[in-house]
Amino acid sequence: MTPHRLFVGTVGEGLFRSLDGGESFRRACEGMFVECDVRALAVHPIESKTLYLGSERGLFVSRDSADSWTKLPAPLEGLQVWSLWVAPSKPEMLLVGTCPSHLFRSEDGGETWSESPAQLVRECPRIVWTRVTCLVGDPENADLLWAGVEIDGVQRSRDGGRTWQPIGEGLSSRDIHALVFVPNRESQPRRLLAATNNDLNVSEDDGATWRPLQIGRSMPWSYCRTLIQPHGKPHEILLGNGDGPPGWCGVVGRSLDGGSSWQTAEFPGRANSTIWNFAVHRSDPSLIYASSVSGQVYRSLDGGASWHRLAREFGEIRALAWTPYD
Numbered sequence: 001m002t003p004h005r006l007f008v009g010t011v012g013e014g015l016f017r018s019l020d021g022g023e024s025f026r027r028a029c030e031g032m033f034v035e036c037d038v039r040a041l042a043v044h045p046i047e048s049k050t051l052y053l054g055s056e057r058g059l060f061v062s063r064d065s066a067d068s069w070t071k072l073p074a075p076l077e078g079l080q081v082w083s084l085w086v087a088p089s090k091p092e093m094l095l096v097g098t099c100p101s102h103l104f105r106s107e108d109g110g111e112t113w114s115e116s117p118a119q120l121v122r123e124c125p126r127i128v129w130t131r132v133t134c135l136v137g138d139p140e141n142a143d144l145l146w147a148g149v150e151i152d153g154v155q156r157s158r159d160g161g162r163t164w165q166p167i168g169e170g171l172s173s174r175d176i177h178a179l180v181f182v183p184n185r186e187s188q189p190r191r192l193l194a195a196t197n198n199d200l201n202v203s204e205d206d207g208a209t210w211r212p213l214q215i216g217r218s219m220p221w222s223y224c225r226t227l228i229q230p231h232g233k234p235h236e237i238l239l240g241n242g243d244g245p246p247g248w249c250g251v252v253g254r255s256l257d258g259g260s261s262w263q264t265a266e267f268p269g270r271a272n273s274t275i276w277n278f279a280v281h282r283s284d285p286s287l288i289y290a291s292s293v294s295g296q297v298y299r300s301l302d303g304g305a306s307w308h309r310l311a312r313e314f315g316e317i318r319a320l321a322w323t324p325y326d
Contacts, residue, residue: 001301002284002324005065007051008297009038009319015053017066022289022299022310031069032060041319042084043281045091048323052094052110054081059096061110065323072110083147085135090142095161097132101149105161118164121152136179136192146207148176148194156207172199172212178227182258183234193237193259195224200239202259215239218262219253225293228278230285230303234258238265238288238304242274246293246316250274254304266306271296279320291317 006018008025014036017028027034032055040054053060053069058076060069076098083097096104096113101120106113124130130152138144147155153168154176168174173196184190194201199212199222216222219241226240235258242250249270253262273294280288290298290307295314298307 002287004281004284004287004322004324006279006289006297007041007066007319007321007323008291008314008317009041009053009321010314011037011039011316011318013315014038015041015066016314022297022312025312028066029069030067031062032071033057037080037318039080039082039318040084041321042086043321043323045086045088045282047091048281048283048326051321051323052084052086053319054084054096056080059084059110074104074106074110074113075115076104080131082131082133083135085137085145087137087142088139093142093160095135095145095147097135097147097149099131100129101132101152103132103147103155103161103164116157116161116164118147118155119166120149120155124151127151133176134178136181138181140183144206146179146181146192148179149174150177151175154179154194154207167207168210169208170210171196171201172210173197177225178240180227180229180237181234182229182237185235185258188258188260191258193227195227195239197224197245198222200224200259200262213259215241215253215262219264220251223247223274225274225276226278228280228288230288231280231282232285233303236303238278238290240275240278240290242271242292245274246276247274248272250276250292252290252298252304252307265300265304268298268307268309271298277317277320279322281322281324283324287322289320289322291320293317 044050079098239253271292276293
């Protein structure tokens with residue numbers, strides 16, 4: 001197993017870090033509120049010691065693997081950070097999605113920011129405010145981006161996040177939890193997958209139109225929460241599945257064909273709630289972490305085919321990341 005650091009972002013207990021592969025954990029909140037709600041973590045695509053963290057207190061950066069944190073001067077007062085995206089080919093470009101729903105953009109690593117124009121519904125009776133749950137981009141085209149909103153559908157940008165337009169005809173639900181981009185391969189065109197509260201949806205026209213995949217026929221439940229791909233294997237996709245938010249049980253789904261077919265991964269029994277988060281890193285595509293929203297953490301050493309549960313349990317987990325030792 002690659003020597004690495006594991007980061008667990010919690011609601012109400014801040015950030016925890018493990019230096020021994022998940023055997024033990026300590027808080028890593030120097031420079032920010034120790035009991036903050038960590039809902040977003042992103043690792044710099046080149047400098048693995050640099051991490052970004054979003055909470056209800058704003059956006060923070062660490063350049064020493066979470067030994068310390070510095071608040072970035074983003075215009076986020078009164079907003080909760082729910083999603084972060086760092087452009088893989090242009091890491092000085094950052095995108096932030098918040099609750100209530102707003103989209104912000106920086107071109108200089110977070111030193112200066114602008115809010116991106118977007119037609120976003122913000123009030124939602126069921127959850128009070130909508131929130132931008134996910135941000136994803138085409139790795140070969142830094143200008144083509146998508147944002148998923150709970151509960152307000154999908155937004156697309158063709159200018160690097162400067163402006164956004166609502167899309168999403170045919171979605172099974174406008175309750176968007178996660179998005180992944182799958183490049184074309186052989187006879188399969190490039191596609192987007194969207195995890196929602198009642199199905200997994202696929203688009204083959206950059207998100208303009210969608211069709212549900214009826215995931216409940218191959219997975220235990222239709223509730224889909226999170227999606228990830230092992231680095232370098234974009235047609236292998238992992239799905240966080242469960243019986244609801246937060247749910248009483250959950251499993252990991254796995255597709256080897258770009259989301260066309262799904263199987264349940266080998267799992268040590270069912271999790272105590274829906275699988276909510278994944279963590280991958282380019283340095284080792286075989287090492288993947290997952291967590292249930294109600295505090296359990298799982299590790300895979302074979303790219304998500306099989307899983308082992310760690311001994312330590314937390315409260316509510318909303319973000320995961322891991323980085324190698326340099």
